[in-house]
Amino acid sequence: MSLYLLFDVGNTRLKWAAVESTQNTADRNKKLWAYSGSISSKSFQSAELRAELSDYIAKTLPKPDAIAFACVAGDEVIAHLQSLFPQWSDISWHQLTGDSPYHGMRTLYQDPSKLGADRWAALIGARALSNTNTLIINAGTATTIDLLGGNGVHYGGWILPGLSLMQESLQSNTARLPLVNRHAHLAANTTSTNSVPQTSLGVSTDEAIIGGCDAAQLGAILRAAYLAKEMNHPVERIWLDGGNAAVLANEIKQFPELARLPVEPIEGLVLRGLWAWLLQKI
Template sequence: MSLYLLFDIGNTRLKWAAVESTQNTADRNKKLWAYSGSILTKSLQSAELRAELSDYIAKTLPKPDAIGFCCVAGHAILENLQSLFPQWADLQWRQLTGDSPYEGMRTHYQEPHKLGADRWAALIGARALSNVNTLVVNTGTATTIDLLGGNGMHYGGWILPGLSLMQESLQSNTAQLPLAVRQNLSSAQASFATNTDQAIIDGCDAAQIGAIVRACQLAKELNHPVERIWLDGGNAKILASSIKRDSELAELPVEPIEGLVLRGLWAWLLRNL
């Protein structure tokens, strides 16, 4: 049995997971990952925290047979990560990028090398789970919305500020609006807000849902009507709750799923060992 270590290096968080060769990339079991974790990406800038992370992973995990990763956080962060395991210097790190080939999938992106590696990995992850017309929504620092056809074609997508960025921009660029604090993980209220904090939270939620609704409308116009929506990232549960209450989206299968990027990395790595 082989063991594979995967790293998703995002702008805000670094996520990792280990999977065994006996596992299936289409498995939706919540306990899919034999070993996983997450830290703030900026932690890699500290030599002390890098040493702690290296020690923690190396002591918890047997030496993997391969390491796969994707990175959108910049070259310096990537170098810091790759320096973590000198004891595994003989292992080859395999990097998935936006133009990494994957059998059965293609993209309409004009310059595939400029497609975010995390978006491409999430699309591969979605493909591993189903073969229908799918909207892949990643709700991280930025929110990305991508259309994946049942034929394996990526028809493109959108990038917009994530919920936190939207809220922070209002505070930073206005004189009187506060940084709204969400009291729980619930979605926007089904009515107009009657206080400023809630008005900001509900407005930002509505903007995200509006983009998803428009994406579904456009997919239908392109004769690839969305049959499923996958949601990943820190705000997935918030948006899933809102989607299920939207009359135009309520009938669609909507599922928050953790680690869609890692799942895509895994599927890609298996074909590139």
């Protein structure tokens, strides 16, 4: 039985998982990522923490047969990643990039090499799960929205600041607007008779900022769904990944145009895509 080790290196988090050859890329069982973890990408810059990560993974897992990774954090981080396991120097490393071929899929990106590796991996992961017209949304540091046709064609997508970046930019570039803590605000107003749902207009500065940032994200999702319909590829499913996936999933349910669709937060879509791609490659 073979074991494959996968790394998704993003701007905020470095995630890893190991899967066995007996497992299925279409399996959505929560126990799929039994061997997995994550650390902040910033902490990965520390040689001491890299050594700790290497030691932890090497002691937790049997020696893998192959390692696959997608990285959007730069060449220096890739070098650090590939130096993690000197004791496994005979293992082949496979880097997925935006122009990595995957049988049954193609992108309409003008220059596929410029397509983010994380976006392409997530698209492959979505394809492994279903063959329908799909919006793939990664709600992380940035929010990416991509349309994948049931025919396996990636029709393109959008990149916009994530929820946290939107809120931080308002605080950083204005004189009087605060940095709102979403969770603290919602917790404080859950039992208040004066609390306003985020689908309404805000009646306080905090509500105006939270609601405005949410509306910007949802407006982009709605627009993407309308465009997909105009292109004769009406959206049949929405996959949501990333730290803000649950937030957007709850908001999407408020809109009849989207609430009729299967809308599902799913963890590890990039890792799943890496896995599916690696299986084809080896």
